[in-house]
Amino acid sequence: MIQRYRTVAIGLLLASSLAAAQTPYPEDSTYRGLGGKEGIKKIVDTFLTLVLADPRIKDNFADFDIPQINQRLQEQFCEFAGGPCKYTGKYRDKTMDGVGTVRDMKTVHQDLKITNAMFNALTEDLQIAMEQHHVPSGVALKLVARLAPMQRDIVTQ
């Protein structure tokens, strides 16, 4: 009888540790770490204020629709952080003659002559914005790491 209990107990232990192993790190932990939609809105507002005051990159944004960029960035950061949003950018999955389906970020930035130095300056401004809103550094790094692969599409000079 004792033997039987022991088998059941071991079985339960095994099952629960397997379940633990299969549970991914909560998908939306970065989203929650940023403070959800409200937190992301505050971060993007601060981020764009910093960008528009940053002598290294502010001129790139002259003549562009800043409220529009603000909205799209909020959606994009929310999506990349695992939150319940989708980037609805103006170029998302648009079909262009002779090109086929274009991916958003490349098309958005292709004529802007962006260098690695500019990309790094913008990333720095984002990190400062997150720091100002007390985002834990691990969460901030996660978001930056998820945006980093876009560098290939965005930097053209």
Ligand code: HEM
């Ligand atoms: C991780 C890096 C970056 C991300 C995630 C990002 C993301 C975005 C997003 C989501 C938009 C809005 C597109 C839309 O309206 O659908 C945008 C537009 C824009 N971005 Fe970036 N961007 C990055 C880097 C940069 C850099 C380094 C510059 C220049 C220094 C830049 C300049 C612009 C400009 C000028 C627009 C407006 C384009 C337009 O309305 O046609 N971006 N970006």
